[in-house]
Every structure is written in C-alpha cells, then in structure tokens.
Amino acid sequence: MATVNIDGHDVAIGTARAFEGLRDAFGRAFPGVTLQVDDGLRDIEVQRRLYADYTSGRSPIRAAYPDENAPHIRGVAIDLVDSAADAGVKTAGTERSNWIREHAHEHGFTAAGFEFGEPWHVELDGDPWSEARPGALVIDGVLGYNTIKRWQEVVGTDPDGEIWSPSVLVAEVQRRLNDAGARDASGFSLDVDGVGIESNIGRTVGPFATIEALQAYVGIEPDGVLDADGSDTIRRVQGRLNAGQF
Ligand SMILES: [Zn+2]
Incomplete structure (x- = not known):
C-alpha cells in the first residue's frame, strides 16, 4: 500500500x-x-507505546487502543x-x-x-489507500461539468458531466439519501424521480425537497436552495468527492 x-x-x-x-x-x-x-501513519508498536503512556498517566495526550481500528493505524x-x-x-x-x-x-x-x-x-472521510484522485475539484460551490462528472464517477452512473431531467445521477443520489434516512416534513422518503437537483451556474436553484435532504446529509441547515455561483452545500459535496466518496 x-x-x-x-x-x-x-x-x-x-x-x-x-x-x-x-x-x-x-x-x-x-x-x-x-x-x-x-x-x-503509525505502526502498532508506536501506538502501543503512546497508549501505554496515556493510560499510565505519563502523557496527557490521548491515544487510541493499539489495534487495527486506531485511526493512525488505519x-x-x-x-x-x-x-x-x-x-x-x-x-x-x-x-x-x-x-x-x-x-x-x-x-x-x-x-x-x-x-x-x-x-x-x-x-x-474516505479510503486512505485510494490513489484514484486525478486532480482535485476546486471547492467553489458551483455544480458545473467537473463536479457533476466526478459525482457521477463516485456513485457509478454514466459520467457525461450533465444533469438531464430526469437525471440518472439525481435518482441515484435520491436513493442514497433515502437509504441514509431522508424524510420530508410528513415523514415520507424522497421520490426517486431523478428531478430536484440542477446546476447552479448563474442562477439560484430550488427550493426542492431533494436539495433539503442533501443539505441535511452533508450537515448544512436545510433551506432547499443552491445559491447561484457558490453554494455551501455543493462545497461540502465537492469535499466529499475529493475524498472519493459521496
Ligand atoms: Zn492524532
């Protein structure tokens, strides 16, 4: 590795x-x-020593239990x-x-x-051993060709860099948001209809229920809107995509 x-x-x-x-x-x-x-990255011996120092009180710095789950070992x-x-x-x-x-x-x-x-x-927040990171996306909050294409690559739909109406990418995102527990105000999951996320180049998009669910998923206060030319929601999506995950 x-x-x-x-x-x-x-x-x-x-x-x-x-x-x-x-x-x-x-x-x-x-x-x-x-x-x-x-x-x-630490080897197990180093982690054992740090853990012993921490648990014995020799060091105030916390150290995870020395096994394969310790974040510095993973x-x-x-x-x-x-x-x-x-x-x-x-x-x-x-x-x-x-x-x-x-x-x-x-x-x-x-x-x-x-x-x-x-x-x-x-x-x-992703695979530490993944080398598949050919050129990081610029974190600009713009849902344009590059971000759409990377999103498609990460979730496994046809990477053409465009959101059609309906969109196979958006439908896959809706499926994943539902799997992650997305519910509207009435307690229903999202319709998997491929509609509800669009490019925000030069225009504000929404409000849409799918965007609200996306915002909850990435930890943004939901308002259902992607601001024109720079959305915090899309910045967070870009960060995740740069780590090879959605
Ligand atoms: Zn650390």
Whole structure:
C-alpha cells in the first residue's frame, strides 16, 4: 500500500492527496504560514507505546487502543502543526484552528479531534489507500461539468458531466439519501424521480425537497436552495468527492 512522506512522516496515499488540498487552501488563507503534518501513519508498536503512556498517566495526550481500528493505524488520521511561532492549529479557538474546524470537510476531512481535546487531529472521510484522485475539484460551490462528472464517477452512473431531467445521477443520489434516512416534513422518503437537483451556474436553484435532504446529509441547515455561483452545500459535496466518496 502506497505511502507518501510529508514533513518526515509517512501518510497513506489517499490521506496525503487530501492533505495537499487542505494545505494549499490553508496557505491561501494564511499567506506565509505553512500547514504541516506532525504525525501520520503509525505502526502498532508506536501506538502501543503512546497508549501505554496515556493510560499510565505519563502523557496527557490521548491515544487510541493499539489495534487495527486506531485511526493512525488505519491511515485516516493525521496530526497537524503549522510553521508559525505563535499558537496556531495546535490550540482550539485561535484563528488558524478555527479555520481548520470550518474548512477541513471541504477537503475530505472530519475535524474529529475537536471532540476530544485534540484540535490538531483530523481524519479522512474516505479510503486512505485510494490513489484514484486525478486532480482535485476546486471547492467553489458551483455544480458545473467537473463536479457533476466526478459525482457521477463516485456513485457509478454514466459520467457525461450533465444533469438531464430526469437525471440518472439525481435518482441515484435520491436513493442514497433515502437509504441514509431522508424524510420530508410528513415523514415520507424522497421520490426517486431523478428531478430536484440542477446546476447552479448563474442562477439560484430550488427550493426542492431533494436539495433539503442533501443539505441535511452533508450537515448544512436545510433551506432547499443552491445559491447561484457558490453554494455551501455543493462545497461540502465537492469535499466529499475529493475524498472519493459521496
Ligand atoms: Zn492524532
């Protein structure tokens, strides 16, 4: 299984590709500061040592039980640091830490460490060993040809880069949203009719029940609308697609 060495740490290839996107966006947000990897893939011996240090009280840093489910052993987890001298991504509540919390998902990561006092710890929401990431989508919130095509590739429908009416892609998305528990106000699942998501290039789309369900699925407050030329909902979809999943 392929790894990439970043800042002296081995990182699983899929996690590394996603990190590169996160690092690039961080660099644009904070010119002159570089996001770096402080720890990546661990072997079981290292995890055993960290776990022993944690459980014995020698170290305050939490460590997962040393087996194949530990996030740093599975390859999904990386610990972040940045190149500036002041408290940055290592400390919750700083501007750069807040940025990670807010934007990690756009690059396929969950800012998981905020749940347990380690704001520097993020986990990939996807296959850490997947090399299938030919050119990441730009996270611009625009549902255009490239994003539609990648969405089609990820869910396995014909990748023609277009949403027809009805659309095979939208029907597949509706099926998946229903499987994930999508319900309307009356408690009914979505109609799998292939209608209800359209490109938002130059126009606001909706409100549609399918968009509302999509928003709930990606963790956006549902209003059923895709804003013209830049939707937070589509940004989150793009982040997931960049991690090779929907
Ligand atoms: Zn970690």
